[in-house]
Amino acid sequence: MDLDRGVEQFDAVIIETTGLADPAPVAQTFFVDDEIQAMYKLDGIITVVDSKHVMQHLDEKKPEGVENEAVEQLAFADRVLLNKLDLVPDLAEQAKIEARIKSINTTAEIFRCQYSKVDPKHLLNLNAFSLTRVLEMDPEFLEAEGADHQHDDSVSSIAVQFPGELNILKLEEWISYLIGDPARANNLFRYKGVLAVKGHDRKFVFQGVHMLFAGSYSDDHLWGPDETRECRFVFIGKNIDKESLRAGFEGCKQDEKLRFAVGDNVEVQTKEGWKDAKVIGLWEKGCPYRLELKDKVLIALLEHLNISHNLHCSKGVT
Template sequence: MSSLVGWNSDAQTLLNHILQSPDHGLKFAIIENEFGDVGVDDGVLKRTSEDQIIEMMNGCVCCTVRSDLVKVLKELPTSKFDAVIVETTGLADPAPVAQTFFVEEDIQKLYRLDGIVTVVDAVHAIQHLDEKKPEGVENESVEQVAFADRILLNKIDLVDEAQLVGVETRVRGINGQAQIERTTHSKIDPNKLINIQAFSLERVVDMDPEFLDTDGEHQHDERVSSVSFKMEIEVNVNKLQQFVSTLISDHGADLFRYKGLLAVKGMDQKFLFQGVHMLFQGAFYDTLWKPNETRDCRFVFIGRNLDRAKLEKGFLDCKTPDVLRFAVGDAIMANVEGGFKKGTILKQWDEGNPYRVKLSDGIEVWAPEDDDAYIKRYA
């Protein structure tokens, strides 16, 4: 068995690309390690029926958590898989992950560490690599680049050539031996990442003489934490997008990574949002809520100086009301271009909007919220 270790904010996109690629013909076991106590990725990874996903909710595959990774690896039915992918968060120190495959005798017998892959965000890489940490706290971003055997320089479509060259120069200054591949949406031939036999214990020990010291200290930045929620609610996606827009505008620099899988009222598709700092993406995707599946909302934020109460209130404010104010057929006034116009309610919860309205001139519009600012009773 070979093992591919990858992390960073774009790793999920890379994983989906690998899992859906017909080129490798491999069956995978995916070990997902979330920084927080609510899992999101298992609901969005597009695995085949033969792939298996295991979630570990510890956030850092290191220190005492290493024993959890060892336990999962030992319990995997290795005869059913060709390769194991360990996907960690962007806050993980890669050394203890790799260390697991060399200091545990039972793991050594079952697995071979094939390579470490790091996805580098071309937009935000420099600020994270140059971030000043408190004394004694290591910079995980630097560690990730240093330990990598393959580096994907991602989001190259969002920066110019001069910035790309600058990031590559900074990365090569940390790790001059790793092969760098430029990518957009983490798309790459999986054969460049799998069965590459790229990990060199000799190189790593030369770089970090204490690599095999299992008693070594590992100190996190105490300002950095995760906030996660799982709520059995449905949300108004219009309110959600407004909330997230305000959040990243005010606190984007401190939001390292955030993602969520949501149940939107009036929609059968699941809504996925994810972002890094000021870059936010949210859309419905092609997975439907099953008839007997609990429609809930899951959110995970990783960042600095997070305010849990404020985040929780923001999401609860997006919850849909149990009953709308207007019924189908009611005469209302809708706020459209040019001011309020008379109309009639055609449908409730249409395409994620509380109301679909037919105006007196025959034009149909949506009311994004059940609020007098958008729609009010006809008097």
């Protein structure tokens, strides 16, 4: 893709896709194409809605295996321009359209307009794909859960929040399961989360498009001493099993006590087999145990250890 061909200086590139485009491959190009990544960052996806005809398009039944592109374009959006409102003067009808859009995508901000007249500051420099921006996820979208979700759209979103912390190892396992199967990942359009990780001061932020996932501890956002530690995520996708997503996310919570305490003697599975070790620290940098091997080699942090399978009680230790 040679977006800047023949142009010497520019601030940004705005790509207008055709009305029938699936936005996912366009967005994914910015994650996977090295050349594109070196020069560009994806700022945001804006979907312009023709208020007069949108309901009809959203209701269109497609043949088996064919996506409803109007639904997908809304599902991927960071901003929605609810345009041509002069053609839908009835306020109740406008509210119905807006509720329908929210039922597909709880996070995208909606701007009501005519002739797409919206202050460009709401459309540019969104940084919607930056992890820092994900951190600023508007808590209001969580309240949208109570909004009208009655319509039987196969594309919808779910936002979940719980107070407390999660175990990053459990989260990694769960996310790998979710995006590991291409068929399942294909139905996950976009997802974002901000998390309090047990044993870590920094906020953990993640986001993804289908199978492409990025997550890291924020360099400049720490949980404040008086801030309530909490975890939130939003998923937008097709035929998403909301209850299993909720249960999967909540299953990453870390509230139960660890099996072993500092000072306990344990056996740890290493490449060379089971070795005697001693627990010398708990919950450092998100990892449950710091162990000292009996031969004095320190296993720094058990980042990649499955704590339920790779750690045993030593003989004689309860």
